[in-house]
Amino acid sequence: MYNDLPIKAMIPEIRQLFRDQDAGILIAEPGAGKTTVVPLAMLEEPWLDGKKIIMLEPRRLAARSAASRMAASLGEKAGETIGYRVRMDTRVSPATRIEVVTEGVLTRMLQQDQGLEDTAMIIFDEFHERHLHGDLGLALALESREMLRPDLKLLVMSATLDAAPVSALLGENTRVVNCAGRTFPVETRYVPKPAAAELESWTARTIIRALDEEQGDILVFLPGAREIHRTERELIQSILPEKVNIHTLYGSMPAEKQDEAIRPAADGWRKVVLSTSIAESSLTLPGVKVVVDAGLSRASSFSPRTGMSRLVTLPVSKASADQRRGRAGRLAPGVCYRLWSEEAHGALPETARPEIISADLAPLALELAAWGVQSPAELRWLDIPPDAAYAQAQALLRQLGGLDDAGRITPFGRRMNTLGVHPRLASMLLRAAELGLASFASTLAALLQEPAGLRGSSAGAGGAGTDLRPRVDALLAAGSSARPPAAGADGAAVRRMLQESRQLRSALGSPAPDPVQPDEDSCGMLLAFAYPDRIGQRREDGRYLLSSGRGVRLAAAESLSRSAYLVAAEADDQGADARILLAAPLREETLLRAAQHLLHEEVQVAWDRTTKSVRAHKRQRIGALVLKESTIAQPPEDQVREALLSGIRMEGLDSLPWTKSSRQLADRMRFLHLHLPEWPDLIEDHLTDELAERLEPYLTGMRSAADLKKLSMQDVLLGGISWTQRQQLDEEAPTHIQVPSGSRIPVDYSHPETPVLAVRLQEMFGQQETPRIGGGRVPVTLHLLSPAHRPVQVTRDLANFWRETYFEVKKDLKGRYPKHYWPDNPLEAAATNRAKPRNS
Numbered sequence: 151m152y153n154d155l156p157i158k159a160m161i162p163e164i165r166q167l168f169r170d171q172d173a174g175i176l177i178a179e180p181g182a183g184k185t186t187v188v189p190l191a192m193l194e195e196p197w198l199d200g201k202k203i204i205m206l207e208p209r210r211l212a213a214r215s216a217a218s219r220m221a222a223s224l225g226e227k228a229g230e231t232i233g234y235r236v237r238m239d240t241r242v243s244p245a246t247r248i249e250v251v252t253e254g255v256l257t258r259m260l261q262q263d264q265g266l267e268d269t270a271m272i273i274f275d276e277f278h279e280r281h282l283h284g285d286l287g288l289a290l291a292l293e294s295r296e297m298l299r300p301d302l303k304l305l306v307m308s309a310t311l312d313a314a315p316v317s318a319l320l321g322e323n324t325r326v327v328n329c330a331g332r333t334f335p336v337e338t339r340y341v342p343k344p345a346a347a348e349l350e351s352w353t354a355r356t357i358i359r360a361l362d363e364e365q366g367d368i369l370v371f372l373p374g375a376r377e378i379h380r381t382e383r384e385l386i387q388s389i390l391p392e393k394v395n396i397h398t399l400y401g402s403m404p405a406e407k408q409d410e411a412i413r414p415a416a417d418g419w420r421k422v423v424l425s426t427s428i429a430e431s432s433l434t435l436p437g438v439k440v441v442v443d444a445g446l447s448r449a450s451s452f453s454p455r456t457g458m459s460r461l462v463t464l465p466v467s468k469a470s471a472d473q474r475r476g477r478a479g480r481l482a483p484g485v486c487y488r489l490w491s492e493e494a495h496g497a498l499p500e501t502a503r504p505e506i507i508s509a510d511l512a513p514l515a516l517e518l519a520a521w522g523v524q525s526p527a528e529l530r531w532l533d534i535p536p537d538a539a540y541a542q543a544q545a546l547l548r549q550l551g552g553l554d555d556a557g558r559i560t561p562f563g564r565r566m567n568t569l570g571v572h573p574r575l576a577s578m579l580l581r582a583a584e585l586g587l588a589s590f591a592s593t594l595a596a597l598l599q600e601p602a603g604l605r606g607s608s609a610g611a612g613g614a615g616t617d618l619r620p621r622v623d624a625l626l627a628a629g630s631s632a633r634p635p636a637a638g639a640d641g642a643a644v645r646r647m648l649q650e651s652r653q654l655r656s657a658l659g660s661p662a663p664d665p666v667q668p669d670e671d672s673c674g675m676l677l678a679f680a681y682p683d684r685i686g687q688r689r690e691d692g693r694y695l696l697s698s699g700r701g702v703r704l705a706a707a708e709s710l711s712r713s714a715y716l717v718a719a720e721a722d723d724q725g726a727d728a729r730i731l732l733a734a735p736l737r738e739e740t741l742l743r744a745a746q747h748l749l750h751e752e753v754q755v756a757w758d759r760t761t762k763s764v765r766a767h768k769r770q771r772i773g774a775l776v777l778k779e780s781t782i783a784q785p786p787e788d789q790v791r792e793a794l795l796s797g798i799r800m801e802g803l804d805s806l807p808w809t810k811s812s813r814q815l816a817d818r819m820r821f822l823h824l825h826l827p828e829w830p831d832l833i834e835d836h837l838t839d840e841l842a843e844r845l846e847p848y849l850t851g852m853r854s855a856a857d858l859k860k861l862s863m864q865d866v867l868l869g870g871i872s873w874t875q876r877q878q879l880d881e882e883a884p885t886h887i888q889v890p891s892g893s894r895i896p897v898d899y900s901h902p903e904t905p906v907l908a909v910r911l912q913e914m915f916g917q918q919e920t921p922r923i924g925g926g927r928v929p930v931t932l933h934l935l936s937p938a939h940r941p942v943q944v945t946r947d948l949a950n951f952w953r954e955t956y957f958e959v960k961k962d963l964k965g966r967y968p969k970h971y972w973p974d975n976p977l978e979a980a981a982t983n984r985a986k987p988r989n990s
Contacts, residue, residue, distance in 0.1 A: 155183030179331025253283030366439025588660030674736030697773030757797030
């Protein structure tokens with residue numbers, strides 16, 4: 151059963167591991183045979199006790215292939231002892247003891263039976279790929295084992311995985327088994343693509359070179375189906391050696407075409423398989439001795455800021471590049487052509503980022519809510535979902551009706567979670583079924599999951615433009631007749647979409663045809679159910695504002711350009727205004743009916759800087775979109791006051807009616823707050839909370855800047871302080887200081903840290919020390935003035951001035967003002983506010 155695979159030698163150790171404990175890690179290098187040998191080796195273990203083994207494979211092709219190979223080793227077909235469950239394809243029977251499933255299927259099984267009572271072991275194969283559902287499946291399985299099934303055995307397997315964090319997650323004593331692979335030497339040749347060359351043409355040239363230089367079949371890694379088909383066209387147009395077949399291999403291909411691509415070539419023939427990363431691991435392609443690697447992969451990147459996902463093409467990690475390279479050495483020595491330089495290889499990341507870090511987390515959030523978890527922190531993860539993305543996912547689910555305001559799943563959300571599609575589409579399908587449009591919605595949902603299948607169609611037959619409606623019509627026509635798909639359409643994709651549509655309609659339990667006839671608004675209305683955050687309102691310049699606040703645009707003028715409203719099902723999320731890729735129009739009356747649960751009526755009372763007054767409006771909104779607006783004559787008084795305060799903040803404190811005395815009062819209060827912090831902080835260079843609180847009672851009945859002029863700022867400032875504080879204010883921050891001449895001189899507090907007393911020098915004769923305020927703590931800054939009221943000295947130390955500086959100043963002043971009194975001893979002279987004392 152094990153042939154001569156390296157894993158055979160490790161089976162006794164693995165068996166003993168699971169007799170001793172319930173969790174383990176197997177690191178088996180490529181070619182070791184772990185995927186097909188380990189599950190079969192567990193079948194006769196006593197702990198299995200009549201229960202089954204579930205093995206998780208990240209990809210559908212790998213799941214079907216692994217099940218078929220294991221079944222063949224028992225002389226059976228898939229569906230007997232060994233079966234599989236993948237989306238739209240299940241082969242199991244009552245006799246099945248090992249089920250190979252894809253990641254989403256495992257999540258469904260756990261949700262339906264949290265204890266997995268009929269299962270003894272879950273195997274997570276190729277766990278290094280770190281897909282979202284793989285991380286989720288492990289988190290749920292760990293919770294299940296902790297709460298319900300302490301006997302549930304878990305095995306994590308990978309060829310390239312850092313075992314330490316996984317071991318810590320599974321438990322301190324989790325053992326790690328290492329197994330060498332069975333690979334042959336692979337020569338690496340770097341053939342970097344010139345900057346001016348197209349990827350597909352350079353890949354085709356390298357394939358032709360490899361066909362000439364090497365023997366055996368060739369496996370080519372490209373980022374996606376688009377590049378695969380372009381490279382295929384390049385090869386077909388080239389002169390290839392005789393007896394060479396070209397095959398394509400990617401996830402959305404029909405199963406029979408995938409199986410054909412991985413079967414051995416006929417005797418005397420060679421094959422070239424153009425593949426995505428689907429062939430990177432778990433698959434064995436007999437006859438492959440050469441790998442041509444473009445070094446790129448495509449993944450979905452989600453932006454919590456915009457709520458949009460977009461496909462990005464990125465360089466692969468070193469681990470992935472090594473996995474791909476190893477495909478050439480499974481059966482014999484091989485060669486790997488890398489379409490990048492050796493220097494560029496050194497700059498590649500060591501491993502790929504886990505999908506959970508950059509994915510749309512709405513499906514995860516719904517699954518966790520269905521599990522009974524409101525925060526990811528309640529479970530154990532290798533990488534916990536990012537807070538921002540998770541919060542955005544929960545917000546979307548609330549819009550869709552899947553979660554309540556507390557983050558708990560609703561009955562509607564539970565129904566959404568049974569459909570096995572993205573929550574957006576699930577919400578749309580359920581709401582459409584309530585309206586009698588289940589069949590139409592199922593077709594639309596199938597198309598939205600694979601829109602490229604009809605992207606090549608003509609506008610009349612399938613809608614190569616932005617408008618989704620012609621494509622839906624084309625798919626409906628293909629489903630209702632035996633006619634072939636429209637010209638340019640992907641026939642296999644159309645068949646998949648029709649199959650998906652039938653399965654969704656069956657899951658809804660709805661009849662076909664629909665009891666309600668769809669109209670021209672039906673597509674846009676259903677999209678609004680799925681994409682409530684992407685309802686777009688036309689702006690004056692022809693661009694659109696989405697209900698999420700994101701700007702979008704149509705790339706060119708088309709029929710949709712005249713639509714007042716549309717729903718953008720797909721946008722590229724590039725630049726300030728994303729380019730709309732797929733959308734459908736929507737009339738306002740239909741929008742109001744379809745989005746009733748999203749409508750929010752608000753009263754907005756705000757300061758208008760143009761009119762310098764408070765304006766009040768009632769608005770009907772969907773997110774950032776204002777659908778209707780009207781003026782309110784008598785808005786709530788408390789909101790008017792708040793708007794007035796907001797206006798004062800915008801316009802600044804100078805918008806208030808300050809007088810000379812009220813400004814001085816404000817400055818005196820600032821002085822006291824600076825030196826006595828217990829005093830209220832009323833005045834800064836902006837409207838403080840304290841001052842706003844004082845102003846509020848005086849604003850009743852006011853609506854504009856003109857009304858504000860009626861305020862008495864003196865009353866406002868004094869109104870909130872006690873009688874004791876008023877006395878303290880007068881004593882410690884006096885408005886005037888009486889000087890030796892008898893004059894009462896005003897104190898300038900405009901710089902509260904250094905109050906100024908500007909006084910003629912002659913009026914200070916006889917005063918020895920600098921006057922002090924603030925309870926004697928703060929000396930004033932004396933601006934000693936000439937008879938012409940010009941400063942001749944600035945000081946805070948009057949005694950020192952008399953002693954050190956006065957005589958120099960006196961000489962100058964006596965020369966300029968000879969008729970004035972300039973005594974030799976200023977401390978004994980009589981102060982005067984005249985040229986000379988009266989009795990002199």
